[in-house]
Amino acid sequence: MRKFLNGPWVLLMPTLIILTCVVLLPLLLSLWTSFTPFKLTKPDTLYRFVGFRNYERLIGDLDFWIAFGRTVLFLAIALNLELVFGLGIALLINKITYGQRTLRTLMMFPMMFSPILVGFQWKYIFNDNIGLMNNFLREFGVIQPIPWLVDGILANVSIMAAEIWSSTSVFAILLLAGLLGIPKDPIEAAKVDGCNSWQVFKNITLPFLMPFVFIAMTIRSLDVARAYDIVQMMTGGGPAKRTELLWTLISRTGYVDAKMGMANAMSYISIFLSIAFTFFFFYKLVEARQRLSYE
Amino acid sequence: MMLRIFLSLILAVSFFGSFSAKAETELWGDYSGVTLRVKLIGGGQYEGLYNEVIPWWEENTGGKIEIVTQKNHFELDKEIKKDIASGNLDFCVASNHTSFASQYGDIYTDLNNIMPASVLADYTPLILEHSTVNGRLVQMPRHSDVSNLYYQKSLYEDADNKANFKAKYGYDLTPPETWDQVKDQAIFFSNPPDFYGTQYVGKEEAIAGRFYELVIANGGALFDEDYRPIFNSPAGVEALQWFIDLYNAKAVPDGVLNYLWDDTGLGFASGTIAMNLDWAGWAGFFNDPENSKVAGDIGLVRAPMGSGGLRTGWSGSHSFSMTESCPDKEAAASFLWALTSNKAQMIEARGGLSPTRPAIWDAIIAEKKAEGDEFMLMVFETFKMSLAEDAFTPPLIPEWIEFTNALYPELQAAILGDKSPEDALATASKKATEIMEDAGYF
Numbered sequence A: 001m002r003k004f005l006n007g008p009w010v011l012l013m014p015t016l017i018i019l020t021c022v023v024l025l026p027l028l029l030s031l032w033t034s035f036t037p038f039k040l041t042k043p044d045t046l047y048r049f050v051g052f053r054n055y056e057r058l059i060g061d062l063d064f065w066i067a068f069g070r071t072v073l074f075l076a077i078a079l080n081l082e083l084v085f086g087l088g089i090a091l092l093i094n095k096i097t098y099g100q101r102t103l104r105t106l107m108m109f110p111m112m113f114s115p116i117l118v119g120f121q122w123k124y125i126f127n128d129n130i131g132l133m134n135n136f137l138r139e140f141g142v143i144q145p146i147p148w149l150v151d152g153i154l155a156n157v158s159i160m161a162a163e164i165w166s167s168t169s170v171f172a173i174l175l176l177a178g179l180l181g182i183p184k185d186p187i188e189a190a191k192v193d194g195c196n197s198w199q200v201f202k203n204i205t206l207p208f209l210m211p212f213v214f215i216a217m218t219i220r221s222l223d224v225a226r227a228y229d230i231v232q233m234m235t236g237g238g239p240a241k242r243t244e245l246l247w248t249l250i251s252r253t254g255y256v257d258a259k260m261g262m263a264n265a266m267s268y269i270s271i272f273l274s275i276a277f278t279f280f281f282f283y284k285l286v287e288a289r290q291r292l293s294y295e
Numbered sequence B: 001m002m003l004r005i006f007l008s009l010i011l012a013v014s015f016f017g018s019f020s021a022k023a024e025t026e027l028w029g030d031y032s033g034v035t036l037r038v039k040l041i042g043g044g045q046y047e048g049l050y051n052e053v054i055p056w057w058e059e060n061t062g063g064k065i066e067i068v069t070q071k072n073h074f075e076l077d078k079e080i081k082k083d084i085a086s087g088n089l090d091f092c093v094a095s096n097h098t099s100f101a102s103q104y105g106d107i108y109t110d111l112n113n114i115m116p117a118s119v120l121a122d123y124t125p126l127i128l129e130h131s132t133v134n135g136r137l138v139q140m141p142r143h144s145d146v147s148n149l150y151y152q153k154s155l156y157e158d159a160d161n162k163a164n165f166k167a168k169y170g171y172d173l174t175p176p177e178t179w180d181q182v183k184d185q186a187i188f189f190s191n192p193p194d195f196y197g198t199q200y201v202g203k204e205e206a207i208a209g210r211f212y213e214l215v216i217a218n219g220g221a222l223f224d225e226d227y228r229p230i231f232n233s234p235a236g237v238e239a240l241q242w243f244i245d246l247y248n249a250k251a252v253p254d255g256v257l258n259y260l261w262d263d264t265g266l267g268f269a270s271g272t273i274a275m276n277l278d279w280a281g282w283a284g285f286f287n288d289p290e291n292s293k294v295a296g297d298i299g300l301v302r303a304p305m306g307s308g309g310l311r312t313g314w315s316g317s318h319s320f321s322m323t324e325s326c327p328d329k330e331a332a333a334s335f336l337w338a339l340t341s342n343k344a345q346m347i348e349a350r351g352g353l354s355p356t357r358p359a360i361w362d363a364i365i366a367e368k369k370a371e372g373d374e375f376m377l378m379v380f381e382t383f384k385m386s387l388a389e390d391a392f393t394p395p396l397i398p399e400w401i402e403f404t405n406a407l408y409p410e411l412q413a414a415i416l417g418d419k420s421p422e423d424a425l426a427t428a429s430k431k432a433t434e435i436m437e438d439a440g441y442f
Helices: A002-006 A008-033 A043-047 A053-059 A062-095 A100-107 A115-125 A132-139 A152-180 A184-192 A197-234 A246-256 A260-294 B044-061 B073-086 B125-130 B153-157 B159-169 B179-189 B204-217 B234-248 B254-258 B261-269 B280-286 B329-339 B342-350 B358-371 B374-389 B400-415 B421-438
Strands: B006-010 B024-028 B035-041 B064-071 B093-097 B140-145 B147-152 B275-279 B298-301 B316-322
Touching (some): A008 A260, A053 A260, A062 A152, A062 A197, A062 A246, A115 A132, A115 A152, A184 A197, A197 A246, A197 A260, A246 B073, A246 B400, B024 B329, B035 B044, B035 B073, B035 B329, B044 B329, B044 B342, B125 B140, B125 B316, B140 B280, B140 B342, B147 B153, B147 B374, B153 B159, B153 B298, B204 B234, B204 B400, B234 B400, B261 B280, B298 B374, B316 B329, B329 B342, B342 B358, B358 B374
Parallel strands (some): B035 B093
Antiparallel strands (some): B006 B024, B093 B316, B140 B316, B147 B298
């Protein structure tokens, strides 16, 4: 006992207790509910075990898998575009010698808006009747209004535009921090050796930056579900499920239909998606670090 | 039962000033030291009532009201569902709706056991019936909703319009009596993207409700008596085809499938819509020159008829409920009465909302006659007739909202041309069957 009390376990206990209460227990409870027909309005259903029925239904539910696929596509496109735009902004700001702080602050403005406000704002911009976009296009002779939030492709592009506007600055800030930490010597040496700007970027700046890229990707892939509010405000997953993502589907199933057992089963399947993205980015992060230390 | 409550019959003249209403049973008491926690529906249309009734009740009873939550009904619905799941029902009074009430199980108390019969006698019996779930009166009705057709009068008075319409469709241009006429006229008036013949709410329970009332008007039904879906029928296909035809003809805005109530109301007020099926609560807004470009140019007719010879009349009532767990049921009963009293209903009726007390219908119509307000007089007379003769509720079952969530994406898919109406209704019917089977109806 004394050995235990003097050992590392004692020091770990507070963390373990907090993690158990805050993370593990809610996770176990939600996992349990996914094996029940739990309805919010019928608390007794929490104690009715139905085995894998919710999961079996989901396996045969085409709507769920379409939403799943669309979410993967949304994540892949949005995160990559945010990375490209964020990298571009970070590189440009890194070049500036005067007013950099002001620009860095300005760049963070979109992050300060709550996703609900971003959703409202972009819903208005893309409104087919009174929206800024259609009125702007009308000035250039596009008389017939474009149904931005109705057409299957355009609606997804519109939502992605809102999400990218809202979150690109996260990438930009993290990558700018990486750029500021890159040692100058190798870059100067490369320039002395006759490398052009592209060669310097490709062979020195980018390898140094890659760990930051994957850290940013990991953070954003976990955080991107915040886009739920944007989607909910702009289209609610519709029309006709054309913009349905896992988040809108799960939220409607859980809170509007009150079928929390089914919603949690959906969540546990979609957790694999998050784990897959996170695992991939961590793997790439470790790889990038190893390459950097090797070089 | 309610020791501290004393009933008094007085003439409610003092509340209304310019008219006399029939005697009202009041429900006052001394509730000094009592604080009632309440969860209320929020929004401009609803909050005026609280600003007047809460101080009035507090002054007369010595009790206090603590508003815990004030948010739109869909958010309030989610919150209450979460409260039920967590067993955290630490409030006494909450806003409710006849379409939502049956979802909440037995968290709300049976007001038949609490409200004196003389109080209940002041409300329209049919509305009290709709406020009853499994034989338990769980709601005190606040105001009722049904939709009628607003239109721009000048369009129908224009000689060119009359001549051109007659030449094209072979009958006179008059405010529509049937939904087929609405379709003809909407297509005739449309000049997209500047002007549209009509519009409809395009998502969630809203479009499901509109579809439902059109199915009924066409002589169909959503469910049979065992709650097996039967809307995949000629009446259902005809109803859905009406939405599709208007969308394909560009007689409604392209973005209509994202519209909810505010969008259609503001759309009509913007002057770019010829006809608009909407609730009574918008009437004052539509005729206010500060808010509306069609003020002074508005006509109103009863909701048109479907092919079954019935008028559409999807209806429901906003209401208030008292939790079973409320520790001060007497005080809560008094507050429920105050929120739905003659005084309260008159406040809302002046804003155009439809009362649930027959006495207030008479009073508001008398008041508008005395004021010479022809527009609001027309509004109240039309809605009174509509509520009396055309109104019907959706199925008052706990699965209503879940069912509408299964139905509306299929309606949208058919409207957008992703599916045929038959395919869309077949899919919706299959999902509805699953919902009803899970709920144990068959």
